Amino acid sequence: MKTAVLSCTGLDKPEGSVAREVAIRMAAVADSEIVCPVLLNRSLARYKKVFAESSLIVVDGCSTRCASKLAESLDLKIDRKVLIAGALKSSGMTLEPTLRLASNGEALAKTIAEGLAQSFLAPAPALPSGASSTEFPLPGDYMVVTHDKFEFRIPAAGYWFNENDVWVRPIGDVARIGISDYMQQSLTDINFVDAPAIAQAVEQFGELGTLESSKAVFEVVAPVAGTVVAVNPEVISNPTLINEDPYGKGWILELKLSNWPGDQELLLNSDAYAKTVKHKAEEA
């Protein structure tokens, strides 16, 4: 499938210049269509055909995320996001303090564009990131916490929670991770999942990617330590599955556990989490 790149204009910060350069390089190496954010803001019709035929990559320079917000305001489906400020931190590089692209910025843009081009041009692997050999039975019964007109479901058994509203469902030495019904309702419709990479190791309470809705950006706080062994491909392509079925089809990823049951010490069982949800709902 073709790709289109909507990037930051590059006229406010050096990170933006890198974002702009990624778009230009993608056009050169992957024949991507460049989507000018200023023109898009004036005329969605100009790019209607492009969006119908292409996977959309959004490249933000900094955390203000102007390009992402523009795409979201126009209800565009985003297939991939890149945040240059984040990539910069991960790389350990620093950018020259100028809006004119210099050597470090150019090197970073080259690396990012080549990585993107490779992932979009290479044939898809036979089993994408969701390959899991472990069976995870769905919850049998639910507890329900009510507050005003809202109802928040919590599986009665088999799930553990941290106080950041992330659940873990351990089976043997593997566990599924997702967010609770209370949190998905708080976030409203989730429109983007930024999942961690396969084989990434995480400590308990470390970061396991982010979820974005029109209302908030939510950091998935790891309830347990482990190594990422699978990411749910259906949730990546259809994030609202998390809203529709947070404890079932809306699972986000699987970890190979590295400190279970030790991590359990700092987790809540269903009864304790129900009390926490009640308290949060009353305080909200």
Add this chain to the structure above:
Amino acid sequence: MTEATFMGVPREKIMWHPTIDYAKCTFCMECAAFCPHRVFEQREGDRRLVVANPNNCVVFCRACSKTCGPDALSFPEKQATIAAIKQIREQESVQ
């Protein structure tokens, strides 16, 4: 009102809240508009944004920093915070 706790530890004993780097902050107020827990407040004067209610901050949440274009918000190291929480739990024999 019930006492706010996190993992059984009184919230005010846990050092977890954003710190504003005023050399970077542009006072765009994106974070203040974003945070539903009223951690930030706007004030008169040079420092028009302050962390007024640090204990309202959800422990381990760093979402406001992901809205900050100038990268002016920082948080403590998570592992140090976890170690401190465990220590307090042991001292107070919190179950």
